[in-house]
Amino acid sequence: MAIAKAERLMNLALCLLGASRPLSKRELRASIEAYLEVTSEEAFNRMFERDKDDLRELGMVLETVESIDGEIGYLARRDRNQLPPVTLDAEEAAALQLAASVWQQARLAGAASGALQKLRAAGMPLAEEEREAYSALEPRVPAGEAAFEPLMLACRDRRPVTFDYRKSNAVRPQTRQVEPWALECWRGHWYLAGFDRDRGAERVFRLSRIVGRVRSRAGSFTAEVPGQVAVRESVARWAGEHATAQARIRLRAGAGYPLRARATRVSAAAQEGWDELEIPYGHGLDAWLAEFGPDVLVLEPAELRADVVDRLRAVAKG
């Protein structure tokens, strides 16, 4: 099936690219065997429309031109379809090839290889031998959730979307109407920033919390898209990266290395076997401190201390 379709698309592309004048649907049908084999007019029309969309997807610019006798013709203008001259040296080529390998998401991996193949056809050199990686590093971007691809396309085409979203502590998902601006992968997770229509404000969504399908909505964006979309800053704030105050804790000597690494001040506590630390106090610190169990004692603020004690009580009871 896939071969038959690729073969048909190839023929359509070659016909359009080879012609120096607009070709009518009738002419195209007469030139492409796969179209002639479709006997129903309606089925052919549907197939033809889909094929045109697919060619646009792979980068072709197709124009429609109406002839004097009112017939629609399709034209792939050479200057608009041709890759402008681009000269890459072997080093640049190798760097791009390695960069392209970061994608594990099928659509992006396919698009990246497609781009490299076009550049290869345009003369991008191939190294004599498989080149050693340019650093020992092998960066990978995780494939992402089912919501990734529809959202990527919606961001690209600036199409509003609707999806069900479960906030991290919500029992049931809620339907959100969003104008998607940008996707960002941070710490191995994908996030979407966009304008939430019901809340009338910018929101950041984590893709793994989208439940079910992402649906496209008709119409265009109603809010202005900011020049810079700060996905990471919003997420970092929720991850407790932006401290709003300082906390003072007692930490058992030798324990809690990450707390020490974060501390702004470490000193020996009055009690032997303990250190005293000052650490930035942001969202989520209570849960983090609870993890250390009897190796941490919160001194202040009282509110943080109460939160940690609450967590510990719940566990002790469980």
Next chain:
Amino acid sequence: MATTAIDRTRRMLSLVTYLKERPGARVEEVARAFGISPGELISDVNVLPMCGTSFRGGDLLDIDTDGEHIWWHNADALDSGTGQPLRLAADEATALLVAARAVATLPGLRDGDRDALLRATAKLEAAAGENAGASSRLSVTFESEGGVFADVDRAITERRRLRIRYYSPGRDELTDREIDPIRLFAVGHTYVEAWCHRSEARRTFRLDRVARIELLDTAADPPPVEPRDLSEGLVQPAPTDPEVVIEVGPGGRWVAEYYPHDTAEELPDGGLRVTLRTPDPATLRRLALRLGGDGRIVAPPELADSAREAARAALELYEQAERAEAAPAAAPAQRAGEPEPSVERA
């Protein structure tokens, strides 16, 4: 990875352009240039004779192969317009530009490589024209553990052993170990895969958990091991690992996002019952403590007990502290004038 008809069509269009310039091209070399197997290439080449500007009048591409070389007998029949490389589609420009920008920000990247990447990015942006615009709607940040990264990268290149002090969150302890690094990779965070002489096994270390690093003059000599396949995810529990069952309320649903698990059943209250396997269940005590009222360990019972005990011991500390605070007179104030031994952090 399944190739879609669109992927295949664009590959074949590029192939036509490529072959036109290279009569008698070697199968092996073309396959390498296109990043596909010789088998995939041959199957593309077998489709091409069915393609052309028209199936009438001998306009089909007369291309064949003997398995070693590819021959095109009527390359001149193809109009010059069909032989040109196609412009980059928006998705293609995005995929390549976003990847190049992300990789260029990696610390520890050799300067020459970074320069090559930046030059290539600028050329691509120019070549993609308006289609480069959409690439700003997608971005990837790799975590950067700068100093540690550079040392590990150098150790791999120079094949040297490293001594590291490494933090294991599950046990909340630092251990000193000598490792022979094998490779660095980034999936969210940056990791080094290495032969660990302390555990005499292959281990993966997260760079932001390396508290101290030292490049040794000893040559690294890791035993030959197959690199781990990362496509299945970083954490790949063995079927023989012990099973842990955790029940979480709505506020603990994130557990299913962070921990690779076998099953996650919905519970009537909007929570989940998560079943996972891990070689060392004791490390999940921390998770139980973090969850507080948002979840609990159901099995194994020893793990649930140890979490409860830890919580009780901690609560005991708070009670002691409160008793001490209630009776401040008992505490001698002799330390008041002493200089405090302190460590200031930058």
